[in-house]
Amino acid sequence: MNTLLLHCRPGFENEVCSEISEHAANLQVAGYAKAKASSACAEFVCTEEGGAERLMQAVRFKSLIFPRQWARGVFIVLPETDRISVLLEHLQDFPVCGSVWLEVLDTNEGKELSNFCKKFEVPLRKALGKAGKLVEQSGKPRLLLTFKSGREVFVGLAEANNSAIWPMGIPRLKFPREAPSRSTLKLEEAWHTFIPREEWDERLNGDMTGVDLGAAPGGWTYQLVKRGMLVTAIDNGPMAQSLMDTGLVQHLMADGFTYKPRQPVDWMVCDIVEKPARNAALLETWIGEGLCREAVVNLKLPMKQRYAEVRKLLDRMEAGFAERRIKVSIACKQLYHDREEVTCHLRRLGK
Ligand SMILES: C[S@@+](CC[C@H](N)C(=O)[O-])C[C@H]1O[C@@H](n2cnc3c(N)ncnc32)[C@H](O)[C@@H]1O
Known part of the structure; x- marks a missing residue:
């Protein structure tokens, strides 16, 4: 044993x-x-x-x-x-x-x-x-x-x-036929993994707003919209017309690394394929500056020392939040739908 x-x-x-x-x-x-x-x-x-x-x-x-x-x-x-x-x-x-x-x-x-x-x-x-x-x-x-x-x-x-x-x-999630891309399952799996089912109505609901960085064609936006959220989708690429037709999505052709919302939002999600340190820094800024309360961000893995690299980025974020004196819960998992990447979930705690 x-x-x-x-x-x-x-x-x-x-x-x-x-x-x-x-x-x-x-x-x-x-x-x-x-x-x-x-x-x-x-x-x-x-x-x-x-x-x-x-x-x-x-x-x-x-x-x-x-x-x-x-x-x-x-x-x-x-x-x-x-x-x-x-x-x-x-x-x-x-x-x-x-x-x-x-x-x-x-x-x-x-x-x-x-x-x-x-x-x-x-x-x-x-x-x-x-x-x-x-x-x-x-x-x-x-x-x-x-x-x-x-x-x-x-x-x-x-x-x-x-x-x-x-x-x-391994989750048994059914691909929703109306979703514009298979990546949609990644965000759905992230929610199952990081948010207890009984808290979904409180933490993922139609009174909320979200920003999707690197949104096209809209698999992740689809998940936010499915929960009734108003979503700002940032990407130079086109969003699926079916999503635009819901009236819940505003599509902005802007750079996800410089865009900031005028008002804080409830959720930020980011699926931009970039160097992991850059995505981690973006995540730290959004949560640290109070631009969003919760976030799900993908971190692409390096070729070597993959655990050490992820650990370093998580520790760096933790140190950054400690410096700002804010409490944040940080989780990170290689999801079933992740390939050479891991998914981070952060939630700002307290006021
Ligand atoms: C993996 S795809 C996103 C797929 C999307 N999550 C979905 O479920 O359909 C990455 C997207 O990031 C966008 N992108 C890359 N760099 C970007 C940047 N700096 N700002 C905004 N979008 C960016 C690309 O145009 C691409 O559409």
């Missing part, structure tokens, strides 16, 4: 290793991180008893940038037949769980295994229930089974309120 398995986008295993090792070092949890290139996961092997649990208790999953899912547990080998009995045997030392998710890694092998998992899930649930290992209730840990093959599975645990909100951290 002393290994932490962390899922991620294939190609970002080293970032996960750096990130989790930094947390472990800060918390003085002994262990080492390892990962195979393009495996879509990394492991942190704790070398002291209870290390993985201590790490999961001290770190909020939400604060992690690159991991999509995590669980503490152990890899086991399953036989060709009667896998359930062997699994139950291994689960003897596990607590009663409140839910179970069968997961795979985000690789081609993983995709091929999804069908097996679907078929295996029903009999497994039944057997877990019968053995008293699954009592569907909130507050109890979640059993996370990550199948690497039909024969090898990571049997893990995570707190339901301190792990991914979707299996494997």
